[in-house]
Amino acid sequence: MPYIPNTDRDREEMLRVIGASSVEDLFSAVPAGVRLRGPLEVPGPLSEIELARHVGELAAMNRTAETETSFLGGGFYDHAVPAAVRHVTRLPHFYTAYTPYQAEASQGTLQAIYEFQSLIARLTDMEVANASMYDGATAAAEACLMALDRGSGRRRIVVASTVSPATRAVVRTYLLATGAEIVEVPHARGVTDAAALRDALSGASGLLFQHPNHFGLLEPAAALSAAAREAGALAIASVDPVSLGVLAAPGSYGADIAVGEGQSLGSPMGFGGPLLGFMAAGKKLVRRLPGRIIAATQDASGRRGYVMTLQTREQHIRREKAASNICTNEGLVALAATVYLSLLGKQGFRDLAVQITSKARYAAEALSGVAGVRRAFPGPFFREFVVELPMDARTAADELAKARIWPGTPCAPSFAGMERCLLVSVNEQHTRHDIDSLASALGALIASRRAP
Amino acid sequence: MTAPERRVLEPTVFELSSPGLRGYRLPPLDVPEADLAAAFGAEHLRREPPALPELTEPEVVRHFTRLAELNHHVDRAIYPLGSCTMKYNPKVNEDLAGLPGFARLHPDTDPRFCQGALALMVHLSEHLARISGMDEVSLQPPAGASGELAGMLVVRAHHTAEGNPRRKVVVPDSAHGTNPASLTLAGYEAVQIPSGPDGRIDLDALAKVTDADTAALMITNPNTLGVFETKVRAAIDVVHAVGGLVYLDGANLNATLGVVRPGDIGFDLMHFNLHKTFSTPHGGGGPGSGPLGVKSHLARYLPVPMPRRDEARSRGLEYYLDHDLPQSIGKVQSAFGNFLVAVKAYAYILTLGPEGLRRVAENAVLNANYLQARLAPHYELPYSGHCQHEFVLSASRQKEKGVRALDIAKRLLDHGLHAPTVYFPLIVKEALMIEPTETESRASLDAFADAMIEIAEAAAGAPESVTAAPENTPVSRLDEARAAKDLDVAWRER
Numbered sequence: 001m002p003y004i005p006n007t008d009r010d011r012e013e014m015l016r017v018i019g020a021s022s023v024e025d026l027f028s029a030v031p032a033g034v035r036l037r038g039p040l041e042v043p044g045p046l047s048e049i050e051l052a053r054h055v056g057e058l059a060a061m062n063r064t065a066e067t068e069t070s071f072l073g074g075g076f077y078d079h080a081v082p083a084a085v086r087h088v089t090r091l092p093h094f095y096t097a098y099t100p101y102q103a104e105a106s107q108g109t110l111q112a113i114y115e116f117q118s119l120i121a122r123l124t125d126m127e128v129a130n131a132s133m134y135d136g137a138t139a140a141a142e143a144c145l146m147a148l149d150r151g152s153g154r155r156r157i158v159v160a161s162t163v164s165p166a167t168r169a170v171v172r173t174y175l176l177a178t179g180a181e182i183v184e185v186p187h188a189r190g191v192t193d194a195a196a197l198r199d200a201l202s203g204a205s206g207l208l209f210q211h212p213n214h215f216g217l218l219e220p221a222a223a224l225s226a227a228a229r230e231a232g233a234l235a236i237a238s239v240d241p242v243s244l245g246v247l248a249a250p251g252s253y254g255a256d257i258a259v260g261e262g263q264s265l266g267s268p269m270g271f272g273g274p275l276l277g278f279m280a281a282g283k284k285l286v287r288r289l290p291g292r293i294i295a296a297t298q299d300a301s302g303r304r305g306y307v308m309t310l311q312t313r314e315q316h317i318r319r320e321k322a323a324s325n326i327c328t329n330e331g332l333v334a335l336a337a338t339v340y341l342s343l344l345g346k347q348g349f350r351d352l353a354v355q356i357t358s359k360a361r362y363a364a365e366a367l368s369g370v371a372g373v374r375r376a377f378p379g380p381f382f383r384e385f386v387v388e389l390p391m392d393a394r395t396a397a398d399e400l401a402k403a404r405i406w407p408g409t410p411c412a413p414s415f416a417g418m419e420r421c422l423l424v425s426v427n428e429q430h431t432r433h434d435i436d437s438l439a440s441a442l443g444a445l446i447a448s449r450r451a452p
Numbered sequence: 453m454t455a456p457e458r459r460v461l462e463p464t465v466f467e468l469s470s471p472g473l474r475g476y477r478l479p480p481l482d483v484p485e486a487d488l489a490a491a492f493g494a495e496h497l498r499r500e501p502p503a504l505p506e507l508t509e510p511e512v513v514r515h516f517t518r519l520a521e522l523n524h525h526v527d528r529a530i531y532p533l534g535s536c537t538m539k540y541n542p543k544v545n546e547d548l549a550g551l552p553g554f555a556r557l558h559p560d561t562d563p564r565f566c567q568g569a570l571a572l573m574v575h576l577s578e579h580l581a582r583i584s585g586m587d588e589v590s591l592q593p594p595a596g597a598s599g600e601l602a603g604m605l606v607v608r609a610h611h612t613a614e615g616n617p618r619r620k621v622v623v624p625d626s627a628h629g630t631n632p633a634s635l636t637l638a639g640y641e642a643v644q645i646p647s648g649p650d651g652r653i654d655l656d657a658l659a660k661v662t663d664a665d666t667a668a669l670m671i672t673n674p675n676t677l678g679v680f681e682t683k684v685r686a687a688i689d690v691v692h693a694v695g696g697l698v699y700l701d702g703a704n705l706n707a708t709l710g711v712v713r714p715g716d717i718g719f720d721l722m723h724f725n726l727h728k729t730f731s732t733p734h735g736g737g738g739p740g741s742g743p744l745g746v747k748s749h750l751a752r753y754l755p756v757p758m759p760r761r762d763e764a765r766s767r768g769l770e771y772y773l774d775h776d777l778p779q780s781i782g783k784v785q786s787a788f789g790n791f792l793v794a795v796k797a798y799a800y801i802l803t804l805g806p807e808g809l810r811r812v813a814e815n816a817v818l819n820a821n822y823l824q825a826r827l828a829p830h831y832e833l834p835y836s837g838h839c840q841h842e843f844v845l846s847a848s849r850q851k852e853k854g855v856r857a858l859d860i861a862k863r864l865l866d867h868g869l870h871a872p873t874v875y876f877p878l879i880v881k882e883a884l885m886i887e888p889t890e891t892e893s894r895a896s897l898d899a900f901a902d903a904m905i906e907i908a909e910a911a912a913g914a915p916e917s918v919t920a921a922p923e924n925t926p927v928s929r930l931d932e933a934r935a936a937k938d939l940d941v942a943w944r945e946r
Contacts, residue, residue: 001808003540003731004815005893011815014822014894018838023814026821026838027711029680034717040710041582044805048544051802055795059553061568063561072558075786082476084509086550092527093520096541098734101533101873104925105865107461108519109736114941115465121942122502128941131737134594137786145637166786173755173782176605177639218496246488248498261786270549271569272559272787273594274739286939292737296943297935304460305927309935315597315633316876320642325633328595328727332735339516342465343475345506355481357491362483380492401562409560432482 063404065269069434070406071363073384073425074214075136075164076272077242077264079352080429085266085339095332099292103307104299109331110306114294116338123244123341124258125251126280131292132334133277133326136261137167140208140238141174142290142324143257143279147206147234148180149288149323154205154233156181160192160224162213163238165414171208180205190215190377190386194223201231210238211247215423216360216384217377218247225254241265241278241337243382245353250280257281266340267333276333287313290324352428356383359435360426366439367424372446376421384425386411386418390446393422405441461926462518466943469505475512522926523736524870530892530900532823534842534873534885535628535676537706537728542803545731545796554795559787563772570771573759573788576798577743580724583801583809584702585715586745589724592755592789596703597630599723599742600670602755604638605781606721606746607668607697609753613779614695618667622691624653626676626877631701640667647879651677651835653687662690668720672701674708674840676877676885678820688718697721697750705729706889707817707841710810721746726790730797741793756780759788815890816841819897823888826901830908834880842887844880845872855911855918857882860904862929863921867903 006014011023020026046054064070065078072078089095093108100106100113113131120129133139144157157175159168161184168184175182183200185192192209201207207228211219221237228235237255242264250258262276263269281289287310295309315322344352364385367373372390389396393410400407408425411418426435488497507515524531531538549555557569577589593599604621611617620643621635632642643661648654653671662669669691673681681687688698700714700722706729708714714722726732726741734740746754757773773788804812817840824833824843831845847857861871861884873885888897910917922928 001811002803003542003891004811005891005896006815006818010894011818014818018818018821018825020821020838023818026814026817026840027680028838029682029840030708030712031682031685034685034712036711036713036716039806040809042579042801042806042809044802045808046802046805048803051799052544052548054802055548055572055799056551058568058572059548059551061566061571062553062557063565064552064556065558066552066556068565070558072560074560076558076560078556078558082509084475084513088513088516088520090546091517091520093523093525094736095546095733096526097523097736098531098533098536098538099737102524102861102865102871103930104862104922104927105524105870106736107522107926109523111462111464111519111522112516112736115943117941118464118466118943119504122504125502128939134598135786137783138594138598164786166783169756169783170786173605173784174601174637176781177608177637179639218492222495244498244502246498247492247496249502252498268555268792269558270555271557271561271566271791273785273790274792275594275786275790283939286941293941295935295938296940297931297938299927299930301928302459303927305930307930307932307935309932309939309941314629316629318633319629320632320636322629322633322636325597325601325630325637326595327597327630328734328738328740330594330735330739331737332733333739335516335736338465339512341504342507342512342515343509344504345469345474345476346501346504347472347506348474348476348478349504350501351478354485354488355478357488358481358483358486361486361491380496382492397562401565428478435483 068404068406069437071408071424071438072406074409074423075166075261076269077427078269078429079264079427081266081268082343084343085336088339089332089336094335100308107305110294112335112338114296114306116334117294119338119341120278120280123241124280125249126258127283128286129278129280130289131294132329133279133291134330135275135277136238136259137170139259139277139279140167141171143236143259144171144175144206144208146288148178154203155179156183156204158183158185158200158204158207160185160209162187162192162215163208163210164214167238190217191219191379192224194220194227197227201227201233204231204233206234206236208236212240212243212382215377215386216381217379222253229254242353245350246357247382262337265337267336274330274333276330276337288323291326291329355428359430363424363426363435366435370439370443384423386421386423389420389422391449393420396445399445400441403441405438407438407442464943465505465515468507468511468515471506473506473508475507475509529869530888530896531870532872532886532888534887535703537887537889539731539889540891541731541733542800545799548799549792549795554792563769567771570759572798573794574761574771576794579801580743580745584722584745585713587748588751588754589743589745590754590758591743591794592785593742593744594785594790595738595740596723596725596742597634598784599744600630600634601637602744602781602784603699603721603723604635606750606753608638609781610750611667619665621667622661622669624671625879628701628703631670635670651679652681653683655683655686658687659690662694664694666694666696668697668699670699672704674704677835677844678839678842679835680840685717703728704841707813709813711813715747721750726793726797731800732793732796739790739793741790752779753781755784756782812890819888819890819892823886823897823901827904830905842885845884846880847882847884850911851882853911853915855915857884859919859921860907863907863918864903865922866924869900869903
């Protein structure tokens with residue numbers, strides 16, 4: 001047993017100290033009738049060599065952005081992860097520690113999370129942020145719960161239909177038992193129409209919108225926030241943190257709560273997890289925030305230090321009256337984001353957003369230049385955009401995959417009626433050559449299907 | 453040294469910033485640079501770039517390395533937090549989860565091109581099912597509390613399908629705080645029952661509150677006092693008799709690996725904590741993973757999608773994602789859960805095998821009993837007898853001298869050790885809840901026991917020497933009241 005250090009002799013001596021004759025004696029409280037007879041039916045044991053070979057084979061069966069030219073996005077992004085981020089998050093001081101219950105022996109984790117909160121507050125232009133949530137979807141869902149929990153008697157959450165399908169699904173699950181009504185408002189030409197919201201917002205608790213939205217389009221974020229405020233509802237903006245290098249921040253356009261997915265900040269996609277939810281708000285909402293919050297304070301000698309604060313909101317103290325049931329969050333992924341943002345810095349982070357903007361625009365123009373292809377929606381966009389093809393998008397994706405190009409995510413079945421539409425996502429790792437290859441392969445495919 | 457510097461262990465990353473520096477470069481832009489105002493419209497533009505710090509790579513690495521050195525961690529010494537199972541995190545598992553075939557895999561990848569990842573998820577689910585006696589397991593919940601919420605929503609879906617969601621869920625007073633919080637989020641009312649004098653479920657108390665409005669009983673076994681619920685079968689029968697379901701909080705599964713399978717003895721559903729029982733690192737507070745296992749009668753309610761094996765290859769593929777679950781509670785995470793954490797748990801199970809998993813439980817229980825035996829003469833042990841993987845001491849004797857559980861915890865930090873969980877479970881006054889795990893050696897346990905005994909002796913003779921703790925940590929005791937009052941939760945230039 002490679003991970004059990006006691007020897008047989010240790011065990012004998014320990015049993016003597018305990019006053020038991022065998023390890024079996026220690027299980028005497030487990031009635032015979034509930035015991036498992038026989039060994040567990042699982043494989044193993046494997047040596048490290050055998051394990052690495054087997055798991056390595058499973059990994060090698062998958063095709064990824066490493067092996068294909070991939071334009072998949074839609075909430076999960078293949079940004080380059082700087083080597084220093086990987087090395088810092090591999091320090092055992094961080095990854096083998098736990099929630100900083102003993103502050104004096106956890107100042108590293110506590111200060112890193114405080115810096116994470118500070119960075120999220122700066123990105124979103126909000127006053128306070130929490131220590132992380134599971135992912136952007138659960139962060140949005142928890143924000144909706146905050147909107148419901150205001151003693152107002154209002155029981156309706158309005159959700160823009162341009163919010164990602166996964167986020168909308170998680171919001172529905174989290175609100176299943178609240179008795180709240182969820183109203184999804186349709187989009188017009190890919191974006192939410194603030195004027196059309198008025199009826200739905202009347203008497204609502206909150207409005208959840210995504211900006212840029214699932215189609216990559218910029219929502220009228222200021223008008224949506226204002227419409228929510230006029231109706232007495234909380235405006236919840238789900239934002240792409242990378243976009244905040246160039247786009248206006250939620251705090252500047254009047255959102256009450258900013259949430260989002262932070263995987264793109266220094267963590268790999270990992271088949272969809274672990275991810276990183278973040279949540280920021282104005283100070284007046286701080287006592288209603290879910291999850292851990294770290295605050296700076298002083299020790300007995302006046303030295304700066306950090307602690308978990310406002311814990312009376314949390315489940316381990318408040319139990320059934322807690323603001324949320326969250327306990328373990330995504331600490332190490334938050335650390336990765338903190339290191340990532342520190343490395344890129346003020347200028348580097350803006351450069352990243354500018355490069356993505358430039359490459360996505362170049363890609364949109366290149367694809368729009370392919371005969372029969374057009375952008376499905378006309379408005380300004382960040383990072384990704386929807387193209388409409390003269391053929392079924394799934395078929396096109398399947399065909400191009402043969403040439404090891406993944407052109408994007410088909411919008412159907414998540415969006416009914418968009419069977420010919422493809423969500424194409426571009427990041428800083430794509431070269432002009434990658435984009436040109438996509439355009440020419442798509443052009444050749446469409447031309448071949450037109451030929452008699 | 454100037455006074456302000458003496459007051460800061462490590463400046464914030466913002467204080468280390470110098471204008472114009474950067475720690476990472478992008479390649480030159482190989483397409484025309486977009487005009488941002490033209491691309492987005494002036495009203496959407498950010499006026500000032502976010503005020504991120506400006507540092508070079510070595511400065512960033514040094515900053516975070518210096519922060520790292522302020523932490524206690526499992527690779528350094530014992531971390532005996534009760535109910536957290538802070539066991540060693542095998543190194544190879546970190547490497548395997550970092551393989552690009554997993555790390556750079558997009559969740560929308562066509563199932564044809566991610567058979568390896570789907571196979572791993574299906575196999576891990578099957579292994580967890582066989583370890584627990586459950587029939588189906590969803591890996592989607594990203595943490596234990598998420599598994600609890602999903603589980604309670606499954607309970608609700610089941611009763612709703614039977615005609616009435618019912619109103620209440622019973623929890624013992626020794627339950628983890630997440631239990632009542634999760635069931636409340638699922639629309640239930642928590643009905644708390646007192647533990648019996650032996651720390652176990654009081655069957656009479658349970659029977660008294662159990663009726664046709666009882667949706668479920670939610671218990672932890674061994675419970676948070678570290679004792680096995682000897683009457684677990686009878687308790688399950690009481691709830692089943694009224695049509696209720698029984699949920700197991702699997703936080704303490706480490707004690708029963710290969711000894712008891714919850715599914716065999718009547719539990720209807722449970723969550724696992726891969727970051728506890730199955731050795732995946734705790735990450736300073738996540739990422740965890742809280743898979744939900746259910747018996748077959750509840751499988752239709754599991755989160756969507758479910759990775760499955762298709763023996764007949766009717767779709768031409770061995771593994772696929774089943775989205776056709778019309779009665780599912782829906783999604784609890786954006787994709788399929790914390791997949792890279794699942795990779796590590798899968799590797800752990802294969803490394804240990806059936807015999808190894810059983811040895812984990814035996815040695816976890818042996819280690820806990822050894823510590824209990826060494827410490828029982830020095831601290832009050834409210835629930836005696838052999839414990840399972842953890843046990844709870846009370847510092848009530850020490851408190852008479854003015855030394856609280858918190859003081860003992862802080863003095864342990866001075867010894868270079870981590871403290872147990874303190875003030876939980878709530879039913880033990882001045883609780884010290886200790887879980888050593890199987891990966892501690894006897895020498896490590898002795899070092900911890902020696903420190904605890906020394907502290908008990910100091911508390912008896914010179915209590916003020918304990919209440920002054922900690923003295924050898926990077927900071928001394930921190931002012932929590934000031935933290936809550938000032939509420940400095942984001943750095944501002946000062």
